[in-house]
Amino acid sequence: MGLAAGYEAWLITVGNEVLIGRIVNTNMAWLGRKLTLLGYKVDRGLIVPDELEDIAWAFKTAIKAKVKIVISTGGLGPTFDDKTAEGLALALGSRLELNEEAFKMVKEKYESKGLELTEHRIKMAMLPSGAEPIPNPVGTAPGIHVKAGETDIFCLPGVPKEMEAIFEESVEPYLKRIGPPVVFVERTLEVRGLPESGLAPAIEEVVKKHGVYVKSHPRGAELKVPMILLHITSSGLNKEEAVRKVEEALEQLKRFILEKGGHIGK
Amino acid sequence: MGLAAGYEAWLITVGNEVLIGRIVNTNMAWLGRKLTLLGYKVDRGLIVPDELEDIAWAFKTAIKAKVKIVISTGGLGPTFDDKTAEGLALALGSRLELNEEAFKMVKEKYESKGLELTEHRIKMAMLPSGAEPIPNPVGTAPGIHVKAGETDIFCLPGVPKEMEAIFEESVEPYLKRIGPPVVFVERTLEVRGLPESGLAPAIEEVVKKHGVYVKSHPRGAELKVPMILLHITSSGLNKEEAVRKVEEALEQLKRFILEKGGHIGK
Numbered sequence: 001m002g003l004a005a006g007y008e009a010w011l012i013t014v015g016n017e018v019l020i021g022r023i024v025n026t027n028m029a030w031l032g033r034k035l036t037l038l039g040y041k042v043d044r045g046l047i048v049p050d051e052l053e054d055i056a057w058a059f060k061t062a063i064k065a066k067v068k069i070v071i072s073t074g075g076l077g078p079t080f081d082d083k084t085a086e087g088l089a090l091a092l093g094s095r096l097e098l099n100e101e102a103f104k105m106v107k108e109k110y111e112s113k114g115l116e117l118t119e120h121r122i123k124m125a126m127l128p129s130g131a132e133p134i135p136n137p138v139g140t141a142p143g144i145h146v147k148a149g150e151t152d153i154f155c156l157p158g159v160p161k162e163m164e165a166i167f168e169e170s171v172e173p174y175l176k177r178i179g180p181p182v183v184f185v186e187r188t189l190e191v192r193g194l195p196e197s198g199l200a201p202a203i204e205e206v207v208k209k210h211g212v213y214v215k216s217h218p219r220g221a222e223l224k225v226p227m228i229l230l231h232i233t234s235s236g237l238n239k240e241e242a243v244r245k246v247e248e249a250l251e252q253l254k255r256f257i258l259e260k261g262g263h264i265g266k
Numbered sequence: 267m268g269l270a271a272g273y274e275a276w277l278i279t280v281g282n283e284v285l286i287g288r289i290v291n292t293n294m295a296w297l298g299r300k301l302t303l304l305g306y307k308v309d310r311g312l313i314v315p316d317e318l319e320d321i322a323w324a325f326k327t328a329i330k331a332k333v334k335i336v337i338s339t340g341g342l343g344p345t346f347d348d349k350t351a352e353g354l355a356l357a358l359g360s361r362l363e364l365n366e367e368a369f370k371m372v373k374e375k376y377e378s379k380g381l382e383l384t385e386h387r388i389k390m391a392m393l394p395s396g397a398e399p400i401p402n403p404v405g406t407a408p409g410i411h412v413k414a415g416e417t418d419i420f421c422l423p424g425v426p427k428e429m430e431a432i433f434e435e436s437v438e439p440y441l442k443r444i445g446p447p448v449v450f451v452e453r454t455l456e457v458r459g460l461p462e463s464g465l466a467p468a469i470e471e472v473v474k475k476h477g478v479y480v481k482s483h484p485r486g487a488e489l490k491v492p493m494i495l496l497h498i499t500s501s502g503l504n505k506e507e508a509v510r511k512v513e514e515a516l517e518q519l520k521r522f523i524l525e526k527g528g529h530i531g532k
Contacts, residue, residue, distance in 0.1 A: 017481055019308040021299030025291050033287030042285040045313030078463035079482055080470040120466035159484055197344035200386035204346040215283055216345055218425055
């Protein structure tokens with residue numbers, strides 16, 4: 001994608017409900033989009049069940065790959081199968097301990113509602129040693145931030161509105177601060193009347209010539225009424241240059257489509 | 267989940283569009299649900315970019331884990347960034363070769379429409395040596411089936427209706443034949459007026475006592491108007507037993523909820 005090297009991000013989803021297809025993984029799409037727009041290259045998505053060894057595997061694999069950023073969602077709540085903090089501790093070779101700051105956050109939330117601090121509620125304040133809690137402006141379980149070598153690891157809850165709130169309030173500003181100063185430019189082009197395989201040579205040429213990324217999404221049927229959505233993206237340190245590259249690629253694609261008797265939607 | 271051991275399945279998604287969040291991964295949810303209902307334990311989801319090394323990594327990791335079934339989606343089309351077959355060949359230590367049967371499938375599709383067989387179209391008939399094509403009743407790119415040791419690997423296109431058609435016509439009957447003779451039973455229970463952390467002890471007890479799997483999905487706000495959806499599942503070789511376990515777990519949960527002053531939705 002031509003993004004600044006060294007800014008790879010991995011996304012981890014913890015949760016059987018995603019693996020058994022009870023829930024569609026909208027969290028991963030939301031985070032993928034956010035990170036891409038921030039200039040990070042989202043390089044891997046790992047989905048693991050609510051099992052300690054599997055969760056630890058995901059974090060260990062990401063740490064070993066020396067990526068810049070790892071963000072997990074899910075497994076931070078009060079129930080027995082919320083094991084992300086423990087799995088992360090296992091991956092880090094550390095142990096869970098009661099984090100004073102997290103305990104204060106959880107305590108305040110429940111006490112303000114007149115609810116007692118049960119064992120299950122206190123569990124949400126148990127973090128891997130060396131980790132920091134991230135305030136949850138919407139729910140009760142704090143997020144987790146910890147560094148492993150050069151890798152920043154963030155664990156967020158699986159409830160979308162809590163995940164999004166913590167990300168936007170705390171994680172995004174941090175990522176902007178440490179991230180690449182890149183811009184991301186995208187355009188789409190709707191093509192009718194040409195099969196994807198007929199467009200393939202032009203796409204290949206445009207990608208090579210303009211250094212953009214072009215992805216074709218077949219929407220109709222290749223041999224019936226083909227409709228292809230082309231997604232042209234470019235990113236770089238210079239906004240004018242990224243825009244120019246995408247626009248030039250777009251023009252060349254349009255010429256090719258019209259020459260071949262295709263139609264342009266929008 | 268109490269499923270028959272030895273029937274682990276991994277899902278692989280190939281495609282930058284999923285990683286950058288342009289597309290929500292509905293294919294993985296659809297396949298996860300199908301495999302779960304067939305009695306397989308979906309144990310991992312891996313999402314990789316359209317890069318040879320990354321695709322090969324996903325297949326290699328799955329083969330090394332000796333899982334029963336691997337299903338990938340995406341990367342089988344005619345464009346330059348469709349690299350799943352090549353990545354699979356790399357993982358298998360084999361090479362791509364023109365598969366006569368696949369070539370016939372692709373040739374017939376295009377010739378019936380009076381379209382010539384270009385290099386990009388022939389590419390869809392290049393399979394890893396030893397692999398077999400799977401007919402695509404809806405589109406042009408055949409699926410791929412290959413065995414690696416005890417692992418059955420299936421590669422399906424990323425276009426949902428093509429993926430679903432190939433799965434239902436060819437893959438599902440195969441998986442039923444080689445799969446576990448298990449049934450999968452599920453119930454849901456809507457709980458109002460109790461926070462998730464208040465339910466946690468009851469869930470833990472029910473899981474231990476009845477050998478079911480209970481997942482709680484917070485829908486409202488833990489401290490405001492809590493609404494929790496409980497998803498209770500069981501699976502086993504005996505249908506009556508699986509149903510009994512889930513029903514008993516459901517009854518115990520209902521008693522607990524009413525005792526604690528909560529309400530049951532449905």
